[in-house]
Amino acid sequence: MRAPSLAMAGLALVGSCTTEPPPPYGDAPPQAQVEHRQDLDAPRLLRRMSLDLRGVLPSVEELDAVEADPALVADLRDTWLDDPLLEERLVHLLAERWHTRTDAFDIEHYDYGFEDHEAYAWYRSVGEEPLRLMARVVVEDRSWTEVVTADTTVANELLGAHWPLDYPEGETGWQEVAYTDGRPAAGVLATNGLWWRYSTSAFNQNRGRAAAMTRLLICEDVLSRPVSFADAPNLLSDEGAAEAIATEPACVSCHATLEPIAATLYGFFPLEQYNVAEADTYHPERELQGEADLGVTRAWYGTPVDGLGELGQVIAEDPRFARCAAESFAAALWRREVALDEQAHIDALRDELVLADGRIKPLLRAITQTPAYRAGSLSDDAPADLLDRERTIRLLPPDVLRSSLEALTGFRWTTGDVPLLDEDSDGVRILAGGVDGEEVQTPQEEPGLTWALVGAELAEGAAAHAVQTELVAEEPGVQLFAGLTLDDRPGDTPFDGTLEQLIWQTTATRPDAQRLDELHQLWLAMEADAGAAEAWTALLTLLLRDPEMVTT
């Protein structure tokens, strides 16, 4: 099904056009990035990588290994780039930028006959479609150009049952499939999921979609340009409006840049915005309508295209496409915007991508080599702007909180299969610092009140589940308390060993004697009041809310 891997013509061109490119990241990043930054120690760096790439904490064995030999961090990182968990993690990482995991679309769940309790599964399926395609391209080591050229999408059984897809009957799960309604091969640009999130109207005529494309694919935010009607004379007359389109800079930029792109998207233009068939089925007969309605020739920044399929290929060859991929993945892992004075570093990362034939895994590997990624502290003489922007400590996003605690304790915070940390109709994704893609579009960077409240409830739920399962009911669970019983007390080897291991596993930090003693005393006090099970629940809750647990 897969489109033949495109030659990285454009990417290669970028490489050849760059005069004396800075050396791609390997083990020797540019000195400018090294200055003022100190890496995290090996266990904490490993923990950051594990949570970023897999969404789970490293195992005790993995931490032990890199503690003994820090060089193993790179080996484990490379292993994790092939871990099946990477795909799921990428979906969430990409969602922070693509904003498609929303809780509502123009077409609502009941339009397909879904009950309210099925809404979450449906909306996530829709919103994740383009994200899953991108993630699949990454994990299968295919060229990133396929994001805009693939003739397939990635869909699950829900989408397969309701959209025109050749999803195999009787199967389940996210699978690479093709639409059967004649839409062009254009990767995510030919997915319902993307255009349901970025919907359009008779007024907007796909312009907003075009703006989303330039922002997401080449990191150019056309909408940030000011648009003033006050500066355009006679805008209320037809002649004045036509004159403004031709001469007014803001109008011209929109007309010249966005409308030729918008004109390529008319196969996705619904004539009835809230109608299912209009929205979920491609309309090939409308492909030519954009040129007539908008009065422009279909094009990408001046390069004419014959449709959406060719548009994807032209975008893939645009030098800005590779650069934007490098920048956006760097920003995602640095957990901040890329600063203006870091453009040379982004160029170097882009070159890494070019050398890798557009494969993202080498790019991810290179980003984890950057001092900005590895930084755990800054020197005392670090400049103020670096102190202000560098994220030496990052909050765990809600999806990572969810997946890491589930892996650690077996606890799933759900109501009726809806993970509360992953939606906002009844859930707490935004309150936990997350992104819904509509009201909140960037992840929370620092602790806040609702973040703390969500963390408290989540931690208590997870801790109670683990204690109840393993210590009270003495079921196998996830072996968090292996070897421990409720009769063990501070000073007993199982107790002390378990506590030290819990801290090590959750924070990648070895507790000192004072810390252990404080925790022993706390446990004893709580145990005296409420018994060992509650004391362990509270102690684990405390560890799961520890500042070194909830950050990387």
Add this chain to the structure above:
Amino acid sequence: MRPPPSPSRRALLRGLGAASLLGPAALHGPQARASVSASRRRFLFFLCRGGWDTTTVFAPLFDNSLVDMEFDATAAEVGGISFVDHAERPAVRAFFEANASRTAVLNGFEVRSITHERCLRLLYTGEGEVGADGWPEILAGHAADQPLLPHLVLSGPSFASRYRSGVVRTGTNGQLSALLDGSALDASDQAPADRLSQATRDQLEAALSSRVADWTATAPAGVPTSMGGAHMDALDRLAELRRSSALLDAEPLYPLVCGEVWDQVATALTALEEGLSRCVSVTFDGWCANGFDTHAGNAFQSVHFDLAFEHLVGIMEELDARPGQAGGSLADETTVVVLSEMGRHPQLNSLGGRDHWTTTSAMLVGSGVAGGQVVGGYDDEVVGAPNELSTGELTSGGTRLLSRHLGPTLLALGAVDPGGFVGGGIEPIGALLD
């Protein structure tokens, strides 16, 4: 598929009878008010999302032949406020009759974009830069009394960077309350059989606070001190909020039929009354949440506006009825900021709707507002007419208002130095300030 709004809907005005019983002298709002220092002033942001049609209420441009004014509408004036009156919108007239003296309409300021997302950002931040904080966030961040929930967002957007930790969202379905009372966990599929006892919880929280403090104190250089500080602050505020959590369960002021936000308003007012918040934000999406974005069927602007003004009538009545903290009413201490992210085209399109228009209006009501006036205006092209900021007088040599002028004005109302938040040379609209 969306059900079409019913054209036969007639709003039931709430609480208007009392106002009319007071006689003409009592109309247009109370005359004597207790003063409150600007640094303690509170704000209720009421966003009408989707881009309202200013010619439905704020811009009586009947003399401009280029403007398609509403059939059967008339120009009216109450207490110095000129507006578009219509029998189908009794709440609008009722609002002005009750509140004109403390209401100022700002006409003709431009939000320089034509997309909703961008316009919202410009409206709330002025320049729209990535990472810029919104006016409510800045005001909340400079609250004199360090409220527990500095900016309580019941619904709608927030733009926060430096002041992110001050933004507290309730969730649209009572999530914050459910977290506070434990039901969010207790009702979940793997709910604990028993929750921690209060004694254990107290010990746990004390240990965590101590641990965060130690961690913050020993953090290496370059670790943002704000991270540890924000963590400690969050824990402190959470502990305090748990003690007053019942306050977030305010019942709707009036029944919810279709699209009303009386529940959010009730919680917002409680937060203001109890001193929990300096800023509260409520977003109104129109009748049955159909939004103000009327590219087709512009007649629904009338329905949306009438319902919006019903809310504003109710909000002002509640603010008048509730005590403030300086001896007067809560209305004396609260500025209600009524906004929409853009205006609509002066001319109807082929679908009987109106497309986007960059020039729009806003309305300030209550504390600190020089009421009984319309500031700014629309010129013959229905864009902002230049005016003298300090007086509001329209003059060709004056300033053409932009969304960036709104910020300094609100910050001035809140006694926040606008330096650092707005570009140089951007002055408040002094004419709006009492």
Add this chain to the structure above:
Amino acid sequence: MHHAPVHPVFIAVLAACSGPEGATSPVDTGAAPDIANHLDGTAADDAMERNVAETFAAVDAAMAVGIPDPRTASEAALAILELGDDGTCPSSTLSEQGGSFECTATTGYAFSGFFSLMELEEPNGQAEVFSADFLVIDPAGETFHAGGRASLGQTTGGSWYANLTGSWVYPVAEGWLEDGASSNLTAEGTSTGPILTGSARWADASLNFHQVGAEESCGDGVSGSLDVRDPGGGWLGLDLEDCTPCGVLQDAAGEALGEGCLDALPDALVALDERLSQ
């Protein structure tokens, strides 16, 4: 709100109609490389001719089914609404003029969505406009899916015009509605028949019409031009020549691919005229 699962009939129909050429995978495009590799020059030309012939045949097949029109759409929709509604759905919401509904009547018909039937001033004149965004599932489980507008009107010049937009399908209907259509098509009556403008997809054909019809200067003949989307996604142009339904098919670059005729077009126009000029 009805709770019966909604069967994506329209989707299924379109999916079935698009056939293997709907998929753009190199594996599935239908061109068998092992055969093509053995074609000599003549055979290759034949293949191209076959392609042209297939294109004409596909368009002709669509014409034979009937050109999508608003009268068929609105009458069928109103008929099923009337048939299914026995008054057990809330009477305040379902009426002859329109309404919104989420209910299952005792007739066994399930309604979801809304419609309206209005007299409107349209740019071309006065029109009766049926607007719909609904589905009705009949007792047999077949779904009438409607999303768009069906307008029928009189122009200020005294002739009729018709416009059908959106997506319409009812698998137990006859003609084009059976397999459904996605349309943005306008037809205007003239003394010699209808003139078509706009785009439509039905019966496996995606077409753009440019003043296609019975232009007066052609007498009983037809004129105009069409754009025809080929299964691979490219667009081919066809100018009808000499008042006949025939012409040369051209690719996007203007290169001639071959000649052919849309033999079913004249009859389709006559049938359309009969339906719309009532």
